[in-house]
Amino acid sequence: MKRSGRSAAEIIRAKGGPAAFASVLGQNPVTVRTWKKRQRFPRGAWPEILRAYPDISLDDLFRTECDALPTNLDRQGCSP
Numbered sequence: 180m181k182r183s184g185r186s187a188a189e190i191i192r193a194k195g196g197p198a199a200f201a202s203v204l205g206q207n208p209v210t211v212r213t214w215k216k217r218q219r220f221p222r223g224a225w226p227e228i229l230r231a232y233p234d235i236s237l238d239d240l241f242r243t244e245c246d247a248l249p250t251n252l253d254r255q256g257c258s259p
Contacts, residue, residue: 187243188215190235203231219244 185193191211194200201211204227214220220228225240 185239185243186246187218187220190239190243191215194232204228218246 191197191200191214194203197211197215198208200206201208204211204224206224214224220240220243222244225237228235228240229237
């Protein structure tokens with residue numbers, strides 16, 4: 180399946196890596212590395228990510244969630 184946007188790992192890397200991303204958000208770097216490994220951001224972190232990084236949109240976060248889903252799952256609401 181074609182990816183619709185940047186992955187969580189790409190976003191984290193573009194923001195200076197897990198330690199830098201975690202520092203800006205007030206998170207533990209281990210937590211951010213877990214997000215990177217899972218290829219998605221937890222929805223509970225979305226508001227603080229959006230506040231800290233105005234260039235990241237809600238659509239970007241939603242796409243990382245959709246792109247992280249296995250293709251055999253119902254992807255209702257995800258762009259093709």
